Amino acid sequence: MMSIELIELKHDEHGTPVGVFIPFRYWGVLRHTVRAYTPIFDLMDRYGRPKIWEFVEKQHGPVNYLEMQMKSELAFIQKFARGEAIYVEDERCPSKPHFVRHNPDGSEDLISRDWEKETDVLVRQLTPAGQGVYAFLLKDPRYERIKARHKDQHTKDGEASST
Structure with missing residues (x-):
C-alpha cells in the first residue's frame, strides 16, 4: 500500500491543526474512500483530473472553479x-x-x-x-x-x- 504524506497547514491557539494539505498525486489512491458527489469529492476530482480542465481552458479561457x-x-x-x-x-x-x-x-x-x-x-x-x-x-x-x-x-x- 502506498504511503500518503499529509501536511498540517495551520494550528489554532490550542495547537490543533485547522487544515490538512493532501497532494493531488494521491487522489487516485484516496478517490474510492470518499463518498462520491460530496463537495470534497467534487473538489478533489475536479483538480485531481486536470486534463479535462486544461481542455476547457484552451477552448473557453480561464475557469473559475468556485x-x-x-x-x-x-x-x-x-x-x-x-x-x-x-x-x-x-x-x-x-x-x-x-x-x-x-x-x-x-x-x-x-x-x-x-x-x-x-x-x-x-x-x-x-x-x-x-x-x-x-x-x-x-x-x-x-x-x-x-x-x-x-x-x-x-x-x-x-x-x-x-x-
Whole structure:
C-alpha cells in the first residue's frame, strides 16, 4: 500500500491543526474512500483530473472553479424548485442510454431515457427521497425562496388565464 504524506497547514491557539494539505498525486489512491458527489469529492476530482480542465481552458479561457460550482448548484436548485429532474451520466450508468435521474424529492433513479419521445423507463431506484447526492440542495435557503416564487408565479398565471 502506498504511503500518503499529509501536511498540517495551520494550528489554532490550542495547537490543533485547522487544515490538512493532501497532494493531488494521491487522489487516485484516496478517490474510492470518499463518498462520491460530496463537495470534497467534487473538489478533489475536479483538480485531481486536470486534463479535462486544461481542455476547457484552451477552448473557453480561464475557469473559475468556485464560480462554476456555485452556478451549477443554483441551476440545480432552480430545477428542483420547479419540480424538474436532473439527468447525469456517472459510473453507476452501465451504458447509453442509461442515466441517473436526480429527482426533485432528493431521490435518484437509474433510468433508460428516450430523448426524442421524452420518456424514461425506470431500471431501478438508487436512493430513496432525501438521500440522493444533491438532496443537500433541498435544505439550501435559496430552494424555499425559489420554490415559493415559482408557486406564486404559477398561481398568478392560473388566475390570469381563468379571467
